[in-house]
Amino acid sequence: MLWMSCLPTASIFLLLLPCFPAQDSGENEQSADVISAWEGDSISITCLMNDSQNQVGMYLRDIRQNLNVIYVPKDESPKVNPAFANRTKYSKEGQNFRITLQRLQESDSKIYACSEMVKINGRHKDLYGKTTIVVVKANSNRALEQSPLYANPEPGQSVSITCVLKSSPEDEGFYLLRTHVQRAIVLHVSNLNTSRVSAAFVSRLEYSRVGNRMVITLQDLQEDDSDNYVCAEEVTNSPLLSASGTMVLVKEVEQACKKSSWGLYALIAVVALLFCALVCCTLYRVDVKKYFQKKKPNVVYEDMSYNSRRSTLVRTNTYSRGE
Structure with missing residues (x-):
């Protein structure tokens, strides 16, 4: 019966087993980098260099306005855009080219791209690399309105994010960005009303726009979806406008399991x-009964013992009489 005492422990383990988090063997997908910072902060953008003999120089470029932030020729001193003068540093670290933008301004909210100029068969060619979306947040009335500021859903639930835009639908475009844990573009809607959704949210994202109000619903949220989601808007002849963001913190599976069970x-x-x-x-x-249980008397043995004692007594009396 001792094996039966292990049943409760085994039953509890089997019931608790679904609450343990599963191991995720997948890898994060590659996407455009997203950097969110406040005015006055510094950020670094790293570009990969091939360092080949055909290389002429490296650019960091604002792809919306097609302007060079900094151009570093291979054998000459760098050339910096006047808008970033005295605010830009660069360094070469192995195969990486690091550009640091200091004392950020709201006008620095742009979409930057690394570009390498090479010379092949006597002709120059630009090779574009990583794209980085920089969102500089400022205490300004020009910032977008976004709600809610915080959401704490349980796994499987949905969250709706509302953004009030500054422009008409005919302007350049709208972004929903992840800016902290896993920096990425979640949604991009162009001025042609074409949209592109991150692979992580395919079939889990819906959006609608009525006037200047954009509503994005993130569905079937999981713990890996916890992040800060920021609305950003491209406006003609203006820096990238952004909001403060919505912090989405999906409750852990263990906590939900404990709470419900x-x-x-x-x-x-x-x-x-x-x-x-x-x-x-x-x-x-x-065990106690077996140890202390009183044995039944042996009637045959007691009778024989009695007769034996009686015979001995009789013989003793006979000798006494003889004397």
Whole structure:
């Protein structure tokens, strides 16, 4: 019966098994980099260099306005855009080319791209690399309005994010960005009303626009979706406008499981303890009874013992009479 005492423990383990998080063997997909910072901060953008003999120089370029932020020729001193003068530093680190933008301004909110100029067969060619979206947040009335500021859904639930835009639908475009944990473009809607959704949210994202109000609904949220989601808008002849963002924190699976099943687990624990006590008590009583149980007297043995004592007594009396 001792094996039965292990049943409650095994049952509890099987019931708790679904609450343990599964291992995720997948890898994060590659996407455009997103950097969110406040006015006055500094950021670094890293570009990969091939360092080939055909290389002429490296650019960091504002692709919306087709302007060079900095151009570093291979054998000459760098050339910096006047708008970034005294605010830009660069360094070469192995195969990487790092550009640091200091004392950020709201006008620095742009879409930047690394570009390498090479010379092949006597002709120059630009090779574009990584794209980086920089969102500079400022305490300004020009910032977009976004709500809610915070959401704490449980796994499987949905969150709706509302953004009030500054422009008409005919302007350049709208972005929903992840800016902290896994920086990426979640949604991009162009001025032609064509949209592009991140692979992580395909079939889990819906959006609609009425006037200047954009509503994005993120569905079937999981713990990996926890992040800060920021609305950003492209406006003609203006820096990229952005909002403060919505912090989405999806509750952990373990916490949700404990919250929903706390009463059940408490009941199982009580039943397990009672069952173990009952088994131990039963085993104890059985052993005690076997040890202290009084044996039945052997009638034949007692009768023979009595007759033997009686015969001895009779013989003793006979000798006494002879004297």
